[in-house]
Amino acid sequence: MSRNILFLSKTINSNVRRLCTTPTPVQKAEKLVLIDVNDKTGYGTLSMNRLPVNSLNVELFNALSDAYDEMEKNKSRGVILTSTSPKIFSAGLDINDLYSGDSKSWSELWDASQEAFLKIYDASFPSAAAINGHAIGGGCFFSMICDYRAMVKGYQIGLNEIQVGIALPKVLVMIMGKLLPRRHAEISLTQGTLYSPEQASKINLVDDVVVDKAEAIIKCEAFLNKFRKIPMDAVNTTKRTIRREEIDYIRNNKQKDIDDFVKAVESVEAQNTIKMYYQALKNKK
Ligand SMILES: CC/C=C\C/C=C\C/C=C\C/C=C/C(=O)SCCNC(=O)CCNC(=O)[C@H](O)C(C)(C)COP(=O)(O)OP(=O)(O)OC[C@H]1O[C@@H](n2cnc3c(N)ncnc32)[C@H](O)[C@@H]1OP(=O)(O)O
Numbered sequence: 001m002s003r004n005i006l007f008l009s010k011t012i013n014s015n016v017r018r019l020c021t022t023p024t025p026v027q028k029a030e031k032l033v034l035i036d037v038n039d040k041t042g043y044g045t046l047s048m049n050r051l052p053v054n055s056l057n058v059e060l061f062n063a064l065s066d067a068y069d070e071m072e073k074n075k076s077r078g079v080i081l082t083s084t085s086p087k088i089f090s091a092g093l094d095i096n097d098l099y100s101g102d103s104k105s106w107s108e109l110w111d112a113s114q115e116a117f118l119k120i121y122d123a124s125f126p127s128a129a130a131i132n133g134h135a136i137g138g139g140c141f142f143s144m145i146c147d148y149r150a151m152v153k154g155y156q157i158g159l160n161e162i163q164v165g166i167a168l169p170k171v172l173v174m175i176m177g178k179l180l181p182r183r184h185a186e187i188s189l190t191q192g193t194l195y196s197p198e199q200a201s202k203i204n205l206v207d208d209v210v211v212d213k214a215e216a217i218i219k220c221e222a223f224l225n226k227f228r229k230i231p232m233d234a235v236n237t238t239k240r241t242i243r244r245e246e247i248d249y250i251r252n253n254k255q256k257d258i259d260d261f262v263k264a265v266e267s268v269e270a271q272n273t274i275k276m277y278y279q280a281l282k283n284k285k
Contacts, residue, residue: 032063034084035070042077043224044070045130045217049084053091056138061112064142068119078224079123080217081146082130087155089129092137098164099278103262110261113138114250117171121145122247124236126227128220131206132213136194137161140205141172144179147239150208150219151197157205160192165273167264170257174246180204 034047046067048054071079083089097109120127120142129135129143131151140157143149151157159176161168168176168189176185184203187193197209207223210216227235240247250257264270 032060033067035067037074037076041221041224043080043221044074044076044078045080045082046071047082047084048090051085053088054083054085054139055091055094055096056113056142057094057097058108058112061109061116064116065112065119068116068123072124076125078125078227079127080130080220080224081120081127081142082132082213082216085133088133088139089131089135089155090139090142091134092139092141092160095164095274095278095281098166098265098274101265103266106262106265107258110258111254114254114257116142117145118247118250121243122240124232126224126235128223130213130216130220131155131157131197132216137164141175144175144205148220148223149206150210150216150223151200151206152210152212152216153197156194156196157200158192158194159189160194162190163192163273164277165270167270169261169264171246171250174249 030049032048032050034049036045036047037043038045044067046064048060048064050057050060054060068079093109097105101109126148127146128148128150129146131143131149133152134155135143135151135157137160140159143151143157159168159172161172173189176189179185180188180203188195188203195203195205197206200206201209208219210219265274
């Protein structure tokens, strides 16, 4: 059974296409999240596909939410989150949106990010991130809310929001504070440190360092396999107890959290920094 070729199947929604094994090849579909369900294991591989860098905008957040809805509907046994790019998992929030937006568009962006966050963090199945390239800012955060992370050597990972001029949103601080030892979380959040996978594994930011994407997928499958003999209701009840604080925070403070994000992005200082950051990115070549 070939799992590497894209095949035509019913379109789930405007931005998500399920890959399956029905033998009708078509040209590569330009969907923002590609879904490939392994019929044998029941695991869905979700590949972010907003090239070149999988920068996160409203459409990509919505496509991730829709993909998770589809996995829930099909009673998935687990998800592997990865990317179609050969060297970038995700470059974080779309700098163009931060640079040229306004309070309305930033509100919509954060609203969509909250939805995607809740779908992944409160899913009824485990998620494993196969980090096959750089995972920066929001890209790092989306791997952090999975249950497991395997990262390919040679790339960088970290929450660098502060370098872009954005005060760290509360839920990122909460989750980073739980994942990393306190001192590392504090340094990482206030300095926007980017780590090699080897460094990241020493501070719990990634679980395994691997040589390539294929090995990352194998590690993710091995992680998901650990749940096969455990009743998922018990796992989910336990997981929700562990994650309740962040989930409740977003559910009960949705508008405040959006307002906080907009305030952080629209401040003069943040806008000046975003502008310089944007120009440096564009002048890189
Ligand atoms: C409730 C909350 C729930 C969820 C919240 C979820 C997420 C949000 C969380 C917190 C706030 C997050 C903030 C951020 O993420 S700020 C963005 C941080 N990201 C970065 O700083 C990455 C910047 N990019 C890079 O460092 C490099 O581009 C990278 C290492 C990724 C790749 O380098 P490479 O040399 O391979 O390529 P480039 O030539 O640099 O880039 C190619 C192309 O892509 C454009 N680009 C890169 N990054 C971005 C981006 N983030 N947004 C938009 N566009 C990006 C780059 O300009 C190039 O474009 P072009 O010159 O036109 O070819």
